[in-house]
Amino acid sequence: MTPTYYLLLSALLFTIGAVGVLVRRNAIVVFMCIELMLNAVNLTLVTFARINGTLDGQVMAFFVMVVAAAEVVVGLAIITSIFRTRRTASVDDANLLKY
């Protein structure tokens, strides 16, 4: 077994996250699917760091984690404020920009 299997697992996780973004309607679940995609990319970065023998991939994964934390804070604040005004967390109902 080589670390390539981690890349395969990461690809599958990324795909599942992408499908979730396309399929689910709850904004919070869509957001969780984006988190899953970020995690899959992190696994890829860590595995490539191991394959290449340098730590740069791990540092990049670390930055991805920091950016994901900031993104979660802002995104959940946006979802909360949308829920306050529209009383819903569904992505179908936030259609004000459509018209």
Added chain:
Amino acid sequence: MIVLAQAAGAVSTGEAITFWILGPIALAGALGMIFVRNAVHSALMLILTMFCLAVFYIVGQAPFLGFVQIIVYTGAVMMLFLFVLMLVGRDSSDSVVEVLRGQRLAGLALGVGLAVLLVGSIGGSLSAVTPVGLDAGGANGNGNVTGIGRLLFTRYLFAFELTSALLITAALGAMVLTMGMSRGQLKPGQRATVQARLRGEHDRISPLPGPGVFATGNSVAVPAVLPDGSIAPESISAIIDATPAEVIDEHPVDPHALTAGTDPARSAADPSGKSR
């Protein structure tokens, strides 16, 4: 040297066992996350997947990232998700209505296509790669945390400082978004309320009458009496009418049960205790 590098980068048997146990669990968690209808269950499934990934980091020569994954992702981010889920209402489950016809099927087909593309390309191109590895004299030679710290504070110093600006901006943005939005819908003041009452925007101008406590009884269930002697129905809270009243006589209380047993003469004369 090549033998050493291969030994450092290769996957040991224990790691392979860990991978083949936790990999399917991670996949099952991810699949469960997108197929479970309840959003809270989705969050728990995602926590499971993230935990499996953290174990992969730890056994895959990135122990620092593994613990950061547990602390930041499963600890902070997912708890924030659960917190917002409880705030937004955890029963706000997905609607089954398809706004775009065939969108779910198209999404699933796209996902399968993406999976085939990714897995095919990665599996075909990287199976013969010899990993260099980090442990045993590699970049992790002085410890994983030492290596990452050295990189962070030399080559990635500018990005690291930008990260602090990003975090501060995110915290400020979250505060503005959640607190600044409620500024537009402040509660009306006393003057505005009185003016709205006099304009007839409320059901009645005056406040509701209080119950007849201490006028004819000491219970809030006693209604107030109007000047003409009739009962003011608005003086009793609607909750009292809605509360199912328990009839006391259905459960006769024996007053002597705690002291000296039942009094046969009294209970024979007055079995239900109604006259007292």
